Amino acid sequence: MSVFSTPIAIAYHLVTGLADVLHPFAGGLATVAAIVVFTAIVRLCLVPFAVSQARGERSRAKLLPQMQAIQKKHAKNPQRLQREMAALYEKEGTPLAGCLPTLLQMPFFFVMYRLFMSATIAGHQNALLAHTLLAAPLGQNWISTLGMGFFSPASAVFLGLFALLALVAYVSSRRIKAEGPIGNITKLLPFTTLVMAAFVPLAAAVYLLTTTTWTAIERGVLQRRIVTA
Template sequence: MFDVPVSIAAALVGGLADVLQPVAGGLATALAIMLFTAAVRVVLVPLAVSAAKGERTRARLLPKVQALQKRHAKNPQRLQREMAALYEKEGATPLSGCLPMFAQVPFFMVMYRLFVSATVAGHQNLLLAHTLLAAPLGQNWIGVLGGGLLSPASLVFLGLFVLLGAVAVWTSRRVTAEGSMGLVARIMPFGTVAVAAFVPLAAGLYLLTSGAWTAAERAVLRRRIVAAA
């Protein structure tokens, strides 16, 4: 299923790394992964804009939603129908804000597969030999712990976790949704730290780049679209 996309990703990441090698040296492949991720996010910008417009619509509808919740507090089925009708009438959906996240899943899986596959298109996967400082890009944190928690390779992962945590805190503090959906939205960013411990370092770099992009993108779109409501 992912064979062709993985081959394309290997060519793109490998080509970018070759271009960056004279300037970035040993950091070339890691930077290539981050540039690949940024390119994916550029492609998904229209979905992010749509999500921001959806947030603006939901903010505008909030008084009506609260009125429905008060009116039908004792009739959850009726409340669900009325809210669905309201969102349909306004052309909005409570899940529109999740579209960019869901659309990224295939790209993340391609990056994951690229750095766990011994061969790509029938040839040895040379990207597995590349590193970020002392840590192999195809290895996960659990796999390097045998050398000790404070080994050079483990320290690279620990630095990644710190950066992912910082992005998660920044993102979580700027969630405006309330109730159970707001709670989930505040907790979800921290899931990247847990995921990064079990996936190859290359996939962790994808998560970091994408998370930082999301934080910056939301700040810009909130100011230009949501705040303009």
């Protein structure tokens, strides 16, 4: 039995239950709306960690001049540079919670992925696989739609979703203040969601779009309320 079996069954009942509640309002898009609500619930539970992340970013920004001075002073002595940087972090107690919101939601993303990859749930047929977003089944990935043509109706749904993901990634990238080679790499990281979305079921891609949009809005709010405080 997979370690995800029980969480998948719970997620199945949660998503189908939400879809039933939302059906009078969302009609044929009720299951997609349920995935969006499911993702929002996950992100709402992670807000305290996002606040910790924003405070950590503010602390690291305050330390940036000292970090740059140490890097300049010990540029030719990597061992000494590492020791001095570690000592600075230990002295200032800089929070290292920056990755926690991303790491903590990964199990939920994998559950959503497995939920729409499983033909059966707890011994019963997975009824969610029959649901669609417009012309694209929620259990299908973009690569599998290419056999019907790059601009087929199912592929067009994915292309529209990719466009939205790219927009959110662009906004997120613009807000990253890091500079230098590492900064350039960091600014490219939001665009990795486009690659992921091409290979996961459409339902998981909807999860990605929802969570990245939440992150972009959340970071904007927290930067105004915490980082600039």
